[in-house]
Amino acid sequence: MSHPPLDLDALAGIRESVTRFAQREIAPHVRQWDDAGEFPRELYHQAAGLGLLGLGYPEALGGTPASWRLRNAMTLALCRHGGSGGVLASLFSHNIGLPPVLAHGSAALQQAVIPPVLRGEKIAALAISEPGGGSDVAALRTTARRDGDDYIINGEKIFITSGMRADVITVAVRTGESRGSGGISMLLVDGNSPGLSRSRLDKMGWWCSDTAHLRFDGVRVPARHLLGQEGGGFKIIMGNFNGERLAMSAAALGFAQACYDEALDWARQRQVFGSALSEKQVIRHKLVDMQMRIASTQAWVDVVADRADAGDQGADWVAHVCMLKNHATQTLQFCADQAVQILGGMGFMRGTRSERIYREVKVMMIGGGAEEIMKDLAARQLGL
Secondary structure, eight states: OOOOOHHHHHHHHHHHHHHHIIIIIIGGHHHHHHHHTOOTTTHHHHHHHHHHBBBBBBBGGTTOOOOOHHHHHHHHHHHHHHHHHHHHHHHTTTTHSHHHHHHHHHHHHHHHHHHHHHSSOOOOOEEEETTTTOOOGGOOOOOOEEEEEEEEOOOEEEEEETTTOOOOEEEEEEEOOSSGGGGGGEEETTTOTEEEEEEOOSSSOOTTTEEEEEEEEEEEGGGGGESSSSOOOHHHHHHHHHHHHHHHHHHHHHHHHHHHHHHHHHHOEEETTTTEESSSSHHHHHHHHHHHHHHHHHHHHHHHHHHHTTTSSHHHHHHHHHHHHHHHHHHHHHHHHHHHHHHGGGGGGGOOOHHHHHHHHHHHHTSSSOOHHHHHHHHHHOOO
16 A cells, blocks of 8 residues: 655654653653553553554544654654653554454454554554464464354463553464464454453563463454454464564664663763763764664665555565664664663663663564564565
């Protein structure tokens, strides 16, 4: 699907409004939310009130159609000025949970599920990964057996963002053959379903984002909650991953910028041996190295987004999404490391953005497809 030419005024407007929102409603509270292990559900209503949750969704479902450039601008501003991957992950978990519903759910299912989520009234999540298997989606073992007008789900899912609080969960299940991609389907599960249990997982970072281990013990789901055709789930999952990886690339860029901003501010204020730290050549070189990587990532994010907006999403585009995701998260890794180094002892202290983001680097490099998987997928798409 192609989008109209980029509206520069709209781009500037969303940057400004999201920056204000992040600085006022997120940044001052992140330390407290991290300690609590969650953030208030009211934040969903606040984000919905600004139209952020509905960006990229049809007006008929309560959203606002938007290009990838516009959505990336929102993500960049939120990450750069909010400085919390945990907030981003859970606040926008619907952007990985709802696209399969939007693309493959019935009109009735879309109307019942999507508008309340975009209004901030309900939380949506995606459940694919399982204990003992992550990126190897074709090996998933959670089953869904047809029983009259229902499916009965048995199995487990792990590393599920918003898994503790989600009201609706898009779940990958095996409905066909016992092995391979052909027997995989997608079902939308109500979070209050009998037989669904959840346990919280503790993590290195993203402390304010609840992450859960889900167990399905005879969970009944209406057959009308099947997304697409039975056995067609693998293709749905692979298509969903591309959007997730592009969004993660923009987020990684925003967090890299947050690290640069904090390091530059500290270097200008910190006095060392009679002069500002920023006057030391070795520090200036570190800052230039950070900017060099940030600039290249920004350019690549824009090119990939423009191709997506133009409807140019062939195999070569998929390869670039995979390579971009690696490049963007490597940029984040470099900038977080250099920022902590520039801040010195303060970079090791809780309360600095760079310390928090430093702990969040690895989940960005693993989530949505680990570096090694991205390289292998890109190679296959390029015919190497």
